[in-house]
Amino acid sequence: MRHCIQFLLNDQTITLNEVGTGDMLLDFLRLNQRLTGAKEGCAEGDCGACTVLVGRLVDDELIYEPVNGCIRFLSSLDGCHVVTIEHLKGAEGTLHPIQKAMIEHHGSQCGFCTPGIIMALYALWMRTAKPSREQIEHALQGNLCRCTGYEPIIRAAQAVCYDQDWPRSDPLLDERAMVKEALSKLKHDQSVLLQKQGDSGPEQIFIPANEEDLANFYAEHPDATLIAGATDAGLWVTKFLSSIPALIHIGNLKALKTIKYKGDSLTIGSGVSYSDAMPDLIKAFPMIEPYLLRIGGWQVRSMGTIGGNIANGSPIGDMPPILIALGAEICLKSVEGSRQLPLEDFFLAYGKQDRQPGEYLHSIHIPLMAANNEVAAYKISKRRDEDISSVAVGFNLVIENGIIRSARIAFGGMAATPKRAQAAEKTLIGQPFSEESMIKAAQILEEEFTPLSDMRASSAYRMKVAQNLFRRFYLEKANGFTGLEAAQ
Numbered sequence: 001m002r003h004c005i006q007f008l009l010n011d012q013t014i015t016l017n018e019v020g021t022g023d024m025l026l027d028f029l030r031l032n033q034r035l036t037g038a039k040e041g042c043a044e045g046d047c048g049a050c051t052v053l054v055g056r057l058v059d060d061e062l063i064y065e066p067v068n069g070c071i072r073f074l075s076s077l078d079g080c081h082v083v084t085i086e087h088l089k090g091a092e093g094t095l096h097p098i099q100k101a102m103i104e105h106h107g108s109q110c111g112f113c114t115p116g117i118i119m120a121l122y123a124l125w126m127r128t129a130k131p132s133r134e135q136i137e138h139a140l141q142g143n144l145c146r147c148t149g150y151e152p153i154i155r156a157a158q159a160v161c162y163d164q165d166w167p168r169s170d171p172l173l174d175e176r177a178m179v180k181e182a183l184s185k186l187k188h189d190q191s192v193l194l195q196k197q198g199d200s201g202p203e204q205i206f207i208p209a210n211e212e213d214l215a216n217f218y219a220e221h222p223d224a225t226l227i228a229g230a231t232d233a234g235l236w237v238t239k240f241l242s243s244i245p246a247l248i249h250i251g252n253l254k255a256l257k258t259i260k261y262k263g264d265s266l267t268i269g270s271g272v273s274y275s276d277a278m279p280d281l282i283k284a285f286p287m288i289e290p291y292l293l294r295i296g297g298w299q300v301r302s303m304g305t306i307g308g309n310i311a312n313g314s315p316i317g318d319m320p321p322i323l324i325a326l327g328a329e330i331c332l333k334s335v336e337g338s339r340q341l342p343l344e345d346f347f348l349a350y351g352k353q354d355r356q357p358g359e360y361l362h363s364i365h366i367p368l369m370a371a372n373n374e375v376a377a378y379k380i381s382k383r384r385d386e387d388i389s390s391v392a393v394g395f396n397l398v399i400e401n402g403i404i405r406s407a408r409i410a411f412g413g414m415a416a417t418p419k420r421a422q423a424a425e426k427t428l429i430g431q432p433f434s435e436e437s438m439i440k441a442a443q444i445l446e447e448e449f450t451p452l453s454d455m456r457a458s459s460a461y462r463m464k465v466a467q468n469l470f471r472r473f474y475l476e477k478a479n480g481f482t483g484l485e486a487a488q
Contacts, residue, residue: 002190005078005207008182009033010087011175018196019075021203021244022237026050026069029084037085037115038069041144043238045071045231045300046386048143051116053123055081057183062176065275065302066123066142071234072303073227075194075205076249079186081179083172085115088122090171097160097169098122105156109148117143120298121157129167133158141385142297191217200243208248211255211333214360217248219335222357224248228256228271229303231296232312256307256362264368270307270361277306284368288322291377295319297386310343311361313353313417316389316456320347320418322377324410325394328366334359344410347417372398372405374433374477380465382456389413390457391465395473397428404428404437413457414449414466423448424470435474442470 004017009029029035029052041047045068054072055064056079064083088096098118101107108114117140124131124139131139136157137150145153167173192207206224208214218224224246227233236242250256256271259280266284268277274295282289295301295318309319310330320343328343332355343364346354355361369375376395381387392412398405407425412418424441431437451462 002188002192003194005075005192005194006186007077007079008081008179008186010082010084013182013186016074017194019194019205020196020198021073021075021205021247022198023074024070024234024238025052025067025072025074025077025082028074029069029082035084035086039112039115040070041112043070044235045142045296045303046144047113048116048120048297048299049113051119051143051299052085053081053083053119053126055083055179055183057180057187060180062180062183064123064126065273066120066139066299067303068142068231068234068299071230071238073230073234073247073249075207075247076227076230076251078192078207078249079183079188079252081183083119085119088118088172094171096122096171097163097165098125098156101156101159102153105152105159107148107153107156110146113143113145117145117153121160123298124157125160125167125170130161131157136161138293139298141293142299144386198243201245203244204246206246206248208250208253211253214248214250214253215333215335215358218360219358221246221248226250226311226360228305228308229273231300231304232308232314250360251305258363266366266368268306268364268366270311270363271305272307273303273305274301284366285326285375287375288377291318291322291379294379294381294385300386306364307361310346310364311353311355313347313351315350315415315417316392316413317418318379318389318392318412321392321410321412322394323364323366324418324420325377325396325408326366326369326375327396327408328364330364331362332356332359333362338362340365344418344420347419350416370398372400374399374473376473376476378469378472380457380469388456391451391462391469393466393469397433399433402432404431404433411449411466414445414451414462419449421445421448433474433478435471435478438470438474439467442467 006015039049041049050069051066052069053064054067191209191213194205196203206217227247227249228251256269258269260267309317324344331340374397379389380391394410396408407428409421424444427441451459453459
């Protein structure tokens, strides 16, 4: 057992023996290291002003991702490389090409959001030297700019893309080999246990080296909080000022980060992030790509996991509706063994899931589509990007010779849990796939759902939107439309 964490911060090795369960990366950077380029804007992973890069060795490849430092637990960084905007400067303090382009194209005004924007763009160029405008826009989904406007920022991004010297002019390119070597030396086969006396009592952090250690420790500490991406749990600390007596980091476990095709199904480990899962989800279900790109911004998709979104149990989680519609099953594990159950049966009531003490979500199994499946997913929210769903729905209909043979339709935001529209499904089976059939099924929703009213939407609005989505599904599928804009 190891009793410290180690990571690289820019070009410095950091060793910490005492870390609190609520300590966040952004506070460590600003207050402890005096690296003040990353800013706190929202403290909930929405604005992107705190964006830094976190690199990790994956199969001997150095992969960097943009993350929100405000909700990234400091203790989750063991074995990582954290890069802040201060590290982008060249010799004698010269500006990085991205910074130069932002100045030349007037991409910064008040400057508060600028460091986060630059780091998000740098993460993009690490992966795609010549990104398209669409890729640039997707990379900036998690960065809010209140005064400059995005067009000058995009022009700056494109200017760097088309620079003949880019990415050879990147002053950090030469250090990649040194970073890989340094991270290799930080890799350990030992689990980590950190203990500290906090303001509210004793705190402990466990970072398992393998799945066996996870199962054993969780069996002994079933009240501990499992942390994968922390895009929700981070807010417990930053917004609700809650204390977490014990937490277990599982985001580093390779056993939970696998993606496999087996027979006619796709299996995704519970620790796989949205960003890592998206290529395979889009390959298997290309029609849901627009839906997946509506989930958070790039920083949230880099940190958040498919399994965390499920295990959280929120009635407005983005992934359960479409996964339930696709007939997904989940695998739960503990020291007692493993069990599988349909995803829809996992959600028992608001805040209550079918998970026994010491049991954790291991993986999600998703059946692949047949040729006659018609699938779609829709998300309605107050703003297009980086917003929580008011209503989300997944449709999966099997249509043969114009007749609906089976139907699976699941909603989020319409009940205390993600829930299938079973009465509407029964109404559709055996009926022709027509606008009339879909509207009739939509009317049945009033008999099986009583949505609540809250800050995101009223009950009446949710019901009307849910019913209208039946018609939208028909218009898109029957007429070959690929989006609501085409339907208009």
